[in-house]
Structure formats: C-alpha cells, structure tokens
Amino acid sequence: MHPGEYTAQTVFENFMDGTWSASSSGRLFENRNPANHDDVIGVFQESTADDAVRAIDAAERAYADWRLVPAPRRAEMLFRAAQLIADRKEQFARDMTREMGKVLEETRGDVQEAIDMTFFMAGEGRRMYGQTVPSELRDKFAMSVRQPLGVCGVITPWNFPMAIPSWKIVPALVCGNTVVFKPSSLTPLSAVNFVKVLAEAGVPPGVVNMVTGGPEVGTVLSTHDAVKVVSFTGSTAVGRLVNQNAAPAFKKVHLEMGGKNIVIVMDDAQLELAVEGCVWGGFGTTGQRCTAASRVVVHEKVHDEFLAEFSRRVKALRVGDGAIDGVQMGPSISESQLETVMRYVEIGRKEGATLVLGGHRLQEHAYARGWFHEPTIFADVQPSMRIAREEIFGPVVSVMRCRSLAEAIDIGNDVEYGLSASIYTRDINKAFAAMRDMYTGIFYVNAPTIGAEVHLPFGGTKATGNGHREAGIAALDVFSEWKSIYVDFSGRLQRAQIDTE
Numbered sequence: 380m381h382p383g384e385y386t387a388q389t390v391f392e393n394f395m396d397g398t399w400s401a402s403s404s405g406r407l408f409e410n411r412n413p414a415n416h417d418d419v420i421g422v423f424q425e426s427t428a429d430d431a432v433r434a435i436d437a438a439e440r441a442y443a444d445w446r447l448v449p450a451p452r453r454a455e456m457l458f459r460a461a462q463l464i465a466d467r468k469e470q471f472a473r474d475m476t477r478e479m480g481k482v483l484e485e486t487r488g489d490v491q492e493a494i495d496m497t498f499f500m501a502g503e504g505r506r507m508y509g510q511t512v513p514s515e516l517r518d519k520f521a522m523s524v525r526q527p528l529g530v531c532g533v534i535t536p537w538n539f540p541m542a543i544p545s546w547k548i549v550p551a552l553v554c555g556n557t558v559v560f561k562p563s564s565l566t567p568l569s570a571v572n573f574v575k576v577l578a579e580a581g582v583p584p585g586v587v588n589m590v591t592g593g594p595e596v597g598t599v600l601s602t603h604d605a606v607k608v609v610s611f612t613g614s615t616a617v618g619r620l621v622n623q624n625a626a627p628a629f630k631k632v633h634l635e636m637g638g639k640n641i642v643i644v645m646d647d648a649q650l651e652l653a654v655e656g657c658v659w660g661g662f663g664t665t666g667q668r669c670t671a672a673s674r675v676v677v678h679e680k681v682h683d684e685f686l687a688e689f690s691r692r693v694k695a696l697r698v699g700d701g702a703i704d705g706v707q708m709g710p711s712i713s714e715s716q717l718e719t720v721m722r723y724v725e726i727g728r729k730e731g732a733t734l735v736l737g738g739h740r741l742q743e744h745a746y747a748r749g750w751f752h753e754p755t756i757f758a759d760v761q762p763s764m765r766i767a768r769e770e771i772f773g774p775v776v777s778v779m780r781c782r783s784l785a786e787a788i789d790i791g792n793d794v795e796y797g798l799s800a801s802i803y804t805r806d807i808n809k810a811f812a813a814m815r816d817m818y819t820g821i822f823y824v825n826a827p828t829i830g831a832e833v834h835l836p837f838g839g840t841k842a843t844g845n846g847h848r849e850a851g852i853a854a855l856d857v858f859s860e861w862k863s864i865y866v867d868f869s870g871r872l873q874r875a876q877i878d879t880e
C-alpha cells in the first residue's frame with residue numbers, strides 16, 4: 380500500500396524529534412473497525428528498521444538535556460498532559476471503541492486509567508523517594524537516589540490502547556528517561572492521541588517518539604545498543620523473543636504477558652455476586668483482557684445452581700458494535716483472533732467438555748461486517764484440558780468443579796500463567812488462605828479477576844511476567860536505577876568494615 384492510494388483518507392505519520400514524518404518505506408497499513416470492517420479509520424506508517432533507528436537516535440540526543448530537567452518540572456508537563464486527556468476523554472474513548480471494539484463504557488475506563496496513571500506518576504516528580512541511612516563511620520553521610528537509564532523502548536498490545544502505553548511512558552518520563560514507543564498495529568490511533576497530548580503538554584522534541592509498524596520495529600527496540608530498558612506487554616511467545624533479543628546486551632527487560640485467570644466460588648459464597656463477577660470478569664472486553672476470568676472453579680455443592688444462573692445471565696448479554704448504547708459485548712479485535720476463538724471452541728468440544736452456551740460465530744444482519752462471536756460457556760471442563768490451560772483471549776469461559784478449597788487452589792495454580800485470581804466466600808479463613816496460596820501477582824476477594832487500580836503494582840508470576848511490576852511506585856523500579864552515594868566529611872581515610880573501633 381502506498382501513500383498515493385489513500386488521498387481520500389486520513390494518513391497518520393510517525394512522531395520523531397518533535398515532528399510528524401512518513402516512514403522511509405513509503406508503505407502504509409490500514410486501521411479498520413472490528414465491528415464493521417468496511418469502516419477504514421485511517422492509514423498508518425509501516426515503518427522500517429531504519430525509522431526505528433532514527434527515532435532511537437532522536438531519543439538519545441534528547442536524553443542529554445531531559446535527564447537534567449528537575450523531576451518536579453518534568454512532572455508539571457505530565458500534570459498538564461493528564462488534564463488534556465481528561466478534557467478529551469469522550470473523543471479518545473470513541474476513537475478507541477472504533478478501532479478496537481470494546482464498548483464505550485469500557486473505553487472511557489481505559490482513558491480514565493491513563494488519566495489516573497498520569498496524575499499519579501506526575502506526583503512522583505516531587506517524591507521519588509530514596510533512602511538516607513546512618514553510616515557506620517563518623518562524619519560520613521550515606522544515601523541512595525534513583526537515576527534514569529536513558530532510552531526506553533516501549534512495545535504495547537491492542538487491548539488497552541491508552542492505559543498500557545501510559546503505564547510505561549509516564550513513569551519512564553518522570554524518572555528522566557526518553558522513549559521510543561511502538562504501539563500495536565491494531566490500535567495506532569489511540570497511540571497518536573496519547574503522543575499528541577504529551578507534545579502539547581510541553582514534553583520537548585525527541586523525549587517521546589512514536590514509530591508504528593510490526594516486528595521489524597520491535598526487534599530494533601529490543602536489540603539496539605542505545606536502548607537501555609525494554610518494556611513490553613503482549614503475548615508470552617513474543618515476550619520470550621523480546622527477552623532473548625535483549626539478553627546479549629544485558630538490557631533491563633520488563634515483560635507483562637499472557638494469563639489464564641481463575642475465579643474460585645466456594646459453597647458459602649454469595650452466589651448472585653459471584654455470578655455477576657464472573658459475567659463481568661469473563662466477558663468484559665469480550666474476554667480480551669490479560670486478567671480475564673477465563674476459568675471458574677465452583678464447589679460441587681453449588682455448582683449446578685451457579686452454572687444455571689451464570690448461563691442465564693450470559694445468554695442475556697447484548698453483543699454488537701461497542702459504540703451503540705446498550706451493547707454489553709463488542710467484537711473480537713480481528714479476523715485472526717476470531718479464528719483463534721473458533722478453533723478453541725472446536726478443541727473444547729473434541730476434548731469432551733460440555734458446550735453449555737454459545738459456541739458460534741455471529742454473522743447475520745448487524746454482525747455481517749464484523750468479527751463477532753457468541754459469549755460461550757463450557758462446563759464439565761477438566762483442569763487438564765487445553766481450554767482450561769491455554770490463553771484463548773476471547774469470550775469463552777471454562778467452568779470446573781471442586782470438592783474443597785485445597786483442590787480449587789491446586790487447579791488454580793496448575794497452569795503456566797500467574798497473573799490474577801479471585802475467591803468468592805464469606806469465610807474469612809478461606810479468603811486469607813487463598814490469598815496466601817495462589818501464586819499470582821494479583822488477588823481479589825469477593826470480586827472478579829479484573830479491576831486493578833493504578834496506585835498498586837500490576838503484573839504476574841511464571842509465564843506472565845519476569846519479576847517486574849508496572850503501576851504503583853513499583854513502576855519506578857523498572858524505569859530507574861539505584862545509585863548509592865557516600866560522602867565522607869571527616870578529612871581522613873575511613874575504612875568501612877575495617878575501622879570498627
């Protein structure tokens with residue numbers, strides 16, 4: 380695809396060194412509405428490795444000054460950015476629904492998360508606390524301070540197109556780093572909206588650069604010598620590749636990857652509340668959340684009652700274009716994601732699970748031009764089945780049975796991933812035991828597996844993450860490095876550990 384073919388449409392460019400410019404490739408890609416693929420939102424730059432290198436060069440040059448701007452001054456720009464996003468919340472949410480399909484109520488939430496994160500992190504400009512500690516020697520001062528690292532490569536997925544970029548870019552900036560940002564090719568418009576706001580808020584040229592495109596750009600961000608931190612959110616397979624690519628240069632790599640999250644429903648649970656939570660956790664964002672409640676394990680005493688009510692509630696969900704009032708679940712993001720969902724429905728059937736609800740693509744009438752699938756529930760699922768172990772990333776929930784809390788926890792932990800889990804119970808002892816024993820980065824009591832807030836750490840264990848966390852002050856650990864400083868004002872040589880008298 381070449382620029383001339385798109386004169387009637389909006390062409391979006393890369394952002395480098397404070398200016399918008401076309402890729403050297405001369406190639407473009409389309410961004411289409413997943414609820415109606417006749418609706419072309421715009422065309423974006425299919426960038427090359429050279430474009431990525433130019434953006435990194437710009438970020439490296441800008442770093443020389445940006446790292447010396449006092450953090451409270453950097454934060455003032457971020458406060459302005461947060462307010463600008465708030466002023467444009469409705470437009471940004473509508474753009475997002477159009478490009479990735481989730482319902483307006485949820486895209487407003489996505490934009491709100493970017494607002495919350497930006498205000499929260501801007502506050503760090505006047506904190507970013509280090510430590511001062513007493514020295515073991517007289518007339519000696521000891522402290523630690525956070526220092527920026529340099530250029531950060533930021534690679535993001537499509538399911539939270541403004542929230543996730545904000546989780547990475549804003550803490551990177553407040554710490555004094557510069558950024559090259561590669562958004563998902565499925566949601567580049569929300570990325571453009573976010574980057575424009577940062578520039579308008581006064582972030583200087585070269586401090587934030589955006590390069591759209593595919594793996595070619597991502598590979599440069601993971602391998603180039605000048606990139607000191609790679610912060611990636613996406614699938615476990617691509618995360619592993621990023622990690623391998625970044626390893627030879629010992630880059631700091633922050634990975635947030637897949638999930639197979641579980642809701643545990645005990646026999647003493649408030650069943651109505653559990654059902655409501657499982658509907659929201661399983662089918663919110665069409666199941667396309669890393670924290671989606673794609674597994675539910677229910678105590679055998681209440682299993683049948685739960686399943687009947689859960690199915691009744693899910694059957695009533697209104698599926699459609701997320702921009703239309705009253706719609707509760709939008710389309711899958713793309714044809715290939717829809718095919719993945721359909722493939723897993725087939726796998727579930729073949730594995731012998733009982734298809735209780737849904738199981739088909741929606742193609743008639745209003746659904747004809749989009750990537751829609753029925754909300755789908757499997758019951759009689761065994762923990763060993765693939766539908767209970769692999770991330771599907773669609774509107775498919777697997778329901779299992781258990782006889783005890785211990786069994787539920789074993790099932791919960793026996794997957795490759797470790798992002799989020801939850802329990803519904805009125806027994807505080809069970810709640811605390813599950814809170815302690817589920818090996819996940821996030822845990823909820825009497826709430827579904829989704830609903831994280833920006834001021835606590837976010838991330839997972841095992842194949843979900845590599846030990847880092849974003850959000851909260853934990854994000855500062857990704858985007859800064861500790862320097863320990865000793866100032867000896869005794870005027871003589873004092874030897875730690877040796878001059879002990």
Ligand code: NAD
Nearest residue numbers: 535536537562563594597598613614617635636637638669
């Ligand atoms: P993806 O892995 O396909 O893509 C993520 C990003 O990586 C995109 O920008 C993509 O262009 C880029 N990329 C692709 N190949 C690359 C390469 N070789 N080198 C560098 N970058 C490359 O994931 P997706 O489909 O966009 O998002 C869905 C996945 O993201 C799911 O697995 C979901 O669980 C995960 N996710 C995780 C979290 C979390 O916090 N744990 C949050 C949201 C989404």
